[in-house]
Amino acid sequence: MGSLKTFKPGGVHPAENKLSKDRQIEILPIPKVAYIPFSQHLGAPAKVLVNRGDQVKAGQLIAKGEAFISANIHSSVSGKVKKIDNVIDTSGYRKSAVVIDVEGDEWEDTIDRSDEIKKDITLSQKEIIDKINAMGVVGLGGAAFPSHVKLMVPDGKKAEVLIINGVECEPYLTSDHMLMMEKGEQILTGTKILMRALGVAKAMIGIENNKPDVIEYLTELAKDYEGIEVYALKVKYPQGAEKQLIKALTNREVPSGKLPVEVGAVVNNAGTAYAVYEAVQKNKPLFERVVTITGKSVKNPSNWLVRIGTPISDLIEAAGGLPEDTGKVIGGGPMMGKALTSLDVPVVKGTSGILIMKEEESDREIIKNCIRCSKCVSVCPMGLEPYLIEKTVMIEDYERTEAERVMDCIECGSCQYTCPANRQLLDYIRLGKNIVGQIIRTRSKK
Amino acid sequence: MNILRVSGSPHVHTDNSVNKIMYGVIYAMIPAALVSIYFFGLSAVRVLLISVVACLLVEYLIQKYLLKSEISITDGSAIITGVLLAFNVPCNLPWWIIIIGAIVAIGIGKMSFGGLGKNIFNPALVGRVFLLISFPVQMTSWPVPKPLFTKAVTDAITGPTPLGALKGELYKEGATIQKVMQDGITYIQDGVEVTYRIPSYVDQLLGNMGGSLGEISAIALLIGAIYMLFRKIITWHIPAGYLGSAIIFSGILWLADPSYFIDPLFHLITGGMMLGVFFMATDMVTSPMSAKGQLIFGAGAGILTILIRVFGAYPEGVSFAILIMNAFVPLIDRGFKPKRFGETVKN
Amino acid sequence: MNDVVIFAVASLGAIGLIAAVILYFVARKFKVYEDPKIDEVEESLPSANCGGCGFAGCRAFAEAAVNQGNQKGNLEGLNCPVGGNDVMAEVAKILGLEVEEQEPLIAVVRCNGSFTNSPKKVAYEGANSCAFAHSLFGGEGGCPFGCLGLRDCVVVCNFDAIHMNPETGLPEVNDKCVACGACVEACPRDIIELRPKGKKGRRIFVSCMNEEKGGIARKNCKVACIGCGKCEKVCEFDAITIKNNLSYIDPAKCRLCRKCVEVCPTNAIWELNFPPRKPKPIKPAESEKPTEKKETVTKETVLDAKAKDKDNRPEKPGTGEESGE
Known part of the structure; x- marks a missing residue:
């Protein structure tokens, strides 16, 4: 082979x-109550089409993705819309969702x-x-x-x-x-x-x-x-x-x-x-x-x-x-x-x-000094230098963070996985990505 | 049930750790230590013990009373420095010089920069070079190996290292490599004329020659190096760059004039070459991050070593070469970045 | 021997002379005119370079002040929050202008989600940064608007004016605050607000940022504003508005009558540095505990901090003047 x-x-x-x-x-x-968030996809949340008290069937469109990058949401169960409420989702925040009391499976x-x-x-x-x-x-x-x-x-x-x-x-x-x-x-x-x-x-x-x-x-x-x-x-x-x-x-x-x-x-x-x-x-x-x-x-x-x-x-x-x-x-x-x-x-x-x-x-284990073992550099699938990005974010030198191409990071976590000093590399890289992203957005607005 | 933990991904971690890496290096140094004990006997044990204990103690005292930080002597890095320092000195060195070396290595070479991971220069080499310059006589009187369990001559006999002997002799008029190899060199010690013969390549490989504790046996060091490569503690880049450039450079010189320049193999297996290549140049903290940078770093150190050995004032150049290249590491890190994925060529 | 000395002196002298001539012409050629007032103004500034004025540093502020003074003849919109009125008066004097008195401001932490009021529901582990934690999840106490307690505000403060209280897990501002606004910028949840210091340091504000519905907000935090509107009704000066289930007191309109503090069912409204009032009529049993809590946290700790601060008050002009006891 x-x-x-x-x-x-x-x-x-x-x-x-x-x-x-x-x-x-x-x-x-099928669950007794289903919580269907409007934002399950990347892009704009879908716009809700049902109201409280409506009867819905499984497969019925309940929210329409109107923006270019958005997606339709369908009911997964049949039953009655109990309310439209904020429900905690994978993001750790409450986001708006349809709550459906399940009746049968139509x-x-x-x-x-x-x-x-x-x-x-x-x-x-x-x-x-x-x-x-x-x-x-x-x-x-x-x-x-x-x-x-x-x-x-x-x-x-x-x-x-x-x-x-x-x-x-x-x-x-x-x-x-x-x-x-x-x-x-x-x-x-x-x-x-x-x-x-x-x-x-x-x-x-x-x-x-x-x-x-x-x-x-x-x-x-x-x-x-x-x-x-x-x-x-x-x-x-x-x-x-x-x-x-x-x-x-x-x-x-x-x-x-x-x-x-x-x-x-x-x-x-x-x-x-x-x-x-x-x-x-x-x-x-x-x-x-x-x-x-x-x-x-x-x-x-x-x-x-x-x-x-x-x-x-x-x-x-x-x-x-x-x-x-x-x-x-x-x-x-x-x-x-x-x-x-x-x-x-x-x-x-x-x-x-x-x-x-x-x-x-x-x-997580105790964080130690970086010993420059270069493991993070050798495992990075994007050819970045995670240790350096972490350092530039820590000292808030965001120009350098950007120059080290933090935006290329795919957040796979290989660097943090492999770090023998247990450094929180990806945490800081994500933080740097957020901040550099903001900087780029404000710059492009100008 | 306890409350849930929240943290950013990844949620799993390799079982590798700083301690495991450090102790891995220590295990890799055991063969060389055993060889030195075999050839130099209890005096080798003495130097090793004093050096390791002194390094640990200095680090402990500095962390406890000067920095008032957490005590991290158990991470193994001070032990490595201690062993490496011992490997780099002759076995008859007075105890107080070893302690001075430990203080310089740990105190100036390592802790003054902020401890493990922050130092620019390899601490053991800082200590070694400090001792070499401050105590040149003690640091260059090499006891003749006296294998354990053999009834040999007294302890006090010292002799030159192959490199030192060769270098000293080649300054004399009319001397050629071939002549030195054949006749050996003669010098006066304590009023007696002594003849010193350059040891054979087999002896050099095994370590049956004068020199620092750890540098004598190329074979033992190679075993340790293979262990480290196998455990992925070091990568092949720095040794390859180092050995490659040293072989090529000394090879060119040798081909140009074999009567004045010794062959590459001699360079490789004598002196601190093996020790430096596999244990000191590969020190993670003081070497570059990218693979490309590591090759450059190794190549630079290789050329510098041969330059100093052949044209410099000292017969041995490994320590200086590595220290000089250590200073270039930040520059190399800046200049030789890893290839970015999907990098577009800028116009 | 003499030749050597003479040669050395002569050659060095010649080199010096040539260099001096070159330097002279270069300096003439590249001379930049700078208003000497800029230096004067800069000297009168506190040189904290904190950026609280909106400029990159004291020098930049001085340049802007001199430019605006020369062009428009006023100093409108320019204020050094660190120096306060004294410094601005001095700047105005240098420029031959006048400047309006500005009310001194102070940073106010609008969250009371301490460990007891908003107990931990999950445990965070990771980078010590509010900004990162904010992007990761809603918060250990479950309130997506509350303080994350990871010290971003404390780290950016140049004036040693904001510190974490280890008992509550919340930052507390002391009188060293010069209202530079660094912590306001740093807080990813916009909890910190610059509000007028108030006479004798007296101020009333809603110590909550939660815009969720009352029930959810209360579930996560005992002292959350539930947007019930009682304060809005009781306020005689139209200072209180309710938006997105959250009450806000406009400091410009508030007359510090303290009526809203009394009616708030969750004790989300704080009063600072007021003399103790007569014992309140007993409230419904459920809010007894928070009341007690509030009394101890707000008044005593703040007053305590003040008493301590009195001894080592900062020497900067214009800080802490108004907050006498």
């Missing part, structure tokens, strides 16, 4: 801990609920993008960028290849893994749809080598799909990051500050491909997704198909309840996930997993 493809420079290999591997996707019972009639796999694509390029927009599909890898925006190639640029991200480089998480195992045909059809929407003839599916079953299965299936190829990648974090995956598969580097389409590539998550399939072929809006619930202390690490808006406490219950010695609950994986402040946080479109960490795992 030779050496596997991967990206350069940098990267780390944290303990994989894929505890919920090989656990089939189960269906989580779906919109337009949704095709059969198990039949529809492979024929009948819609045109424009129709597909409109459909994806209407069904509120966003990137399911974590950042939740509205998918239809991604598919609209800017004038003067040309997409050459579609990359499907089946890397799942975050430790612990297995939702994409199981989805690819169970819904292979659908994902490949979804890939075909995305290829048509972009007008490209070639698609590459990148999967890390720690999932040999998926690689074998999809390679076999892909023989029936023209233009789709499956690639095994070396296990290295953060391979699932857009720019790193493009580098790994095509050996092209997205220029600093530019979009991937600059080098002719568009990246979509495997989960997104599945959501696109459901939206286009089955008319089903994005209102449920696969979520991994995992952690070393969790009784039953597993993968669940969850309705958007389900409080994560339901999910934790399903996995055997919250362990006694819980120190941290993380929305997402351990490298890039957000620590949650409450168990009432609802599952949103971007929630790929819930990770529960024991108390002794959650505390």
